[in-house]
Amino acid sequence: MTAEKETQPQKWWQKGVIYQIYPLTFADGNGDGVGDLQGIIQRLDYLNDGDPDNMSDLGVDAIWLSPINKSPMVDNGYDISDYRDIAPIFGTLDEFKELLEQCHRREIRVIMDMVLNHTSNQHPWFIESSASRDNPKSDWYLWQDPGYKDGLPNNWLSYFGGTAWTFHEERQQYFFHVFNENQPDLNWRHPEVKQAIYDMLRYWLEMGVDGFRLDASSVYSKDKYYRDNPVKFGATDKNAYHNQDHLYDKDLPDNHEIIREIRNLVDEYEDRVLIGETFIDSRLYDSNSFYGVKNDELHLPFAFEFPFSPWYPGYLQREIEKKERITPDGAWPTYFLDNHDIPRHLSRWIECALCTNPIEIAKAAGTLLLTLRGTPVLYYGQEIGMEDHQNIPKEQQRDQAVVATPMGELPPNRDGARTPMQWDASVYAGFSFGKDVPPWLPVHANYQDVNVETALKDDASILNFYRLLLQVRQGSEALCRGAWRTLIHYPYEHLAYLRETETEQVLVLINFAYEKPLELDIPIEEEGWEVLASNIWELGKTLTLPENLQSFEIDILKKV
Numbered sequence: 001m002t003a004e005k006e007t008q009p010q011k012w013w014q015k016g017v018i019y020q021i022y023p024l025t026f027a028d029g030n031g032d033g034v035g036d037l038q039g040i041i042q043r044l045d046y047l048n049d050g051d052p053d054n055m056s057d058l059g060v061d062a063i064w065l066s067p068i069n070k071s072p073m074v075d076n077g078y079d080i081s082d083y084r085d086i087a088p089i090f091g092t093l094d095e096f097k098e099l100l101e102q103c104h105r106r107e108i109r110v111i112m113d114m115v116l117n118h119t120s121n122q123h124p125w126f127i128e129s130s131a132s133r134d135n136p137k138s139d140w141y142l143w144q145d146p147g148y149k150d151g152l153p154n155n156w157l158s159y160f161g162g163t164a165w166t167f168h169e170e171r172q173q174y175f176f177h178v179f180n181e182n183q184p185d186l187n188w189r190h191p192e193v194k195q196a197i198y199d200m201l202r203y204w205l206e207m208g209v210d211g212f213r214l215d216a217s218s219v220y221s222k223d224k225y226y227r228d229n230p231v232k233f234g235a236t237d238k239n240a241y242h243n244q245d246h247l248y249d250k251d252l253p254d255n256h257e258i259i260r261e262i263r264n265l266v267d268e269y270e271d272r273v274l275i276g277e278t279f280i281d282s283r284l285y286d287s288n289s290f291y292g293v294k295n296d297e298l299h300l301p302f303a304f305e306f307p308f309s310p311w312y313p314g315y316l317q318r319e320i321e322k323k324e325r326i327t328p329d330g331a332w333p334t335y336f337l338d339n340h341d342i343p344r345h346l347s348r349w350i351e352c353a354l355c356t357n358p359i360e361i362a363k364a365a366g367t368l369l370l371t372l373r374g375t376p377v378l379y380y381g382q383e384i385g386m387e388d389h390q391n392i393p394k395e396q397q398r399d400q401a402v403v404a405t406p407m408g409e410l411p412p413n414r415d416g417a418r419t420p421m422q423w424d425a426s427v428y429a430g431f432s433f434g435k436d437v438p439p440w441l442p443v444h445a446n447y448q449d450v451n452v453e454t455a456l457k458d459d460a461s462i463l464n465f466y467r468l469l470l471q472v473r474q475g476s477e478a479l480c481r482g483a484w485r486t487l488i489h490y491p492y493e494h495l496a497y498l499r500e501t502e503t504e505q506v507l508v509l510i511n512f513a514y515e516k517p518l519e520l521d522i523p524i525e526e527e528g529w530e531v532l533a534s535n536i537w538e539l540g541k542t543l544t545l546p547e548n549l550q551s552f553e554i555d556i557l558k559k560v
């Protein structure tokens, strides 16, 4: 893939770094133990204080907020009961406007999570729709008469376990839900549903939000004949959902039509971004189709290449090369390591790493994420090396949406990756400002060592390394927009790649097996490389290759 045309200015969402906040556990401003908008406002200076001379912040360019709309919180906000209001546990609409204003003042953009595939069953639309078969909203959801197979309309399954059909007494019909039964799917074939959703999107865009992350954006439309999905030959996944070929309930052509309509709408407003969780089994190739044939769908379709990769250079490189090859011209890649649905990378990768020191893995993983060609998305806490809480007692668990079926299928509980942000070493990791109230989920036991305050004071911390990486990235044309080129074709213990424009080359070297000195024979000129960043904290030195390469850990070097 060639370098971006250097004459065209990059969009903020191409150049910038996005930071995902899980509002329930990021920061608690009012001391009730639950994260909220005031908590986020009070922590904005940590993310980016807007002062280019003050380098103590992290320096992110945008925040993506997991849902903050009104919700009964069965799926912790991914079940919305009022799209135009804020959940009272998070605050008020006025507080959201204040957050927007405070973010924009610091040049932080705000991306809202939009859950458009389904609503909560407490949403007035569903309450009305379910009241009778002949009310004005009766077709706003997917209702079907009992069918042939154990009374169910067809064989479609819920991602969260069991059948996707729940019987409703009043209507004597089943309704469809790809997630929990409290999250009925909207009928996207109904013009009034589309209109209501599009009006609501305008409402937030006009308020000034900078874009949306569309939840489950590849399952909006379903087959109008409700045909059974074929079962995959020989598939034995514990979650039976994965054993079907989702031919009729996922990634249908009409889904692309809907995304194009949303993109058109978003494009009416200046400089907004459309991100989507593409949620498809075959990941990369199909996720890519969500750029749209004419780059007219999502700006940034999330695929899950790193979350599903082991921590091995060869494997990771294969994912990057694939993405480099298939990202269409004019489209822009995006990468992430973690999100609120999967175990954090330090918990996933520690077992399978060539080096088992979490600090080194965190720095290497951060280097990878922040030096590839594409927009990096960070998940709160990864910048300090937060790990999953593996032993949350049953009575303190909050992820009620995933359900065990009678067959015992159980998608993993996701609470471990959603524990409170670790701000300092005080009680409950300083999560609630000045108050010792137990937070919504228990704090990870390592908070006295792993927290923002401690990390900021330690030059060699993961956080300070991330801060440096963000600065280096921002200051380098090659890292922001340059082409990516590997220097090793079959990597075994390290990655070495170039990011280059016509005027600048950046060489990234990541060692995955720290005990061993490495000898690399790479085809680049030997002299004149300046160290931009290194995990052994040597900056601004001019090096002569290849001696340096014989003991590198992580180095980012530049030649102009």
Ligand code: NOJ
Pocket: 075, 078, 079, 115, 179, 215, 216, 277, 340, 341, 401
């Ligand atoms: C994907 C979201 O990331 C996840 O947290 C949620 O449970 C489902 N979609 C349902 O909205």
